[in-house]
Amino acid sequence: MGRKKPQNKVPSTTSSKVEVLSIIGDYKKKIEPELIVFDDSNLKKNNDANIYEWKAFMMKSTIKEKEEEELNKRHDAELEELLKTTKLLDLYTAEQLSGKELRKHKEKQMINLGAKPPKGDKVPTPIGLGILRKKRERETKELEEAKNLGLYHQSIKNNWAASAKKNNVNRDRGIGVGIGKIRGGILTLSSQDIKRVQNSRSRTPGIGRGGVKK
Structure with missing residues (x-):
């Protein structure tokens, strides 16, 4: 028996046309531009709301700053009045003092202003x-x-x-009080007074010709 030859299938004309048309349709879809619609109506509304909120915030800040400024002015006026009253009190106090108390009062004021305190008495x-x-x-x-x-x-x-x-003060202090008798402006010493002075000098520790004993 002989072999049968394969028969080539010929594509039909209808199916080929359909394929070509589908390819062309896809190509046209790719080429045609995409239309996008932008609506900014909501954006304008949001912008208007933001501007209103910002203005309201700035108005509040301005009002708050004005209130603080007025409060500071009142405090400054009260402080100035207090300083005037304190100064008047200081002047009145200084007028009432005298001598040593007035000097101490002035020294205290100088120290409050930044001066160095004086040395102790x-x-x-x-x-x-x-x-x-x-x-x-x-x-x-x-x-x-x-x-x-x-x-x-x-x-x-x-x-x-x-x-x-x-x-130490290494010098002769002279004759102490209670030694001798004064008559007519003249000091009279007895022999006992002279001996007592000499004995007191010899008993003084640390005093001699050489000064401090070593």
């Missing part, structure tokens, strides 16, 4: 001498303690000696 002489005496006694005690503890050093001695030379 001077210590009376008897109190000052007592303070110096206590200081010498304390230094002497410290020196003795250093010697007893074996901490004695030449620098400690020099410091103590320098302080003693500075504080």
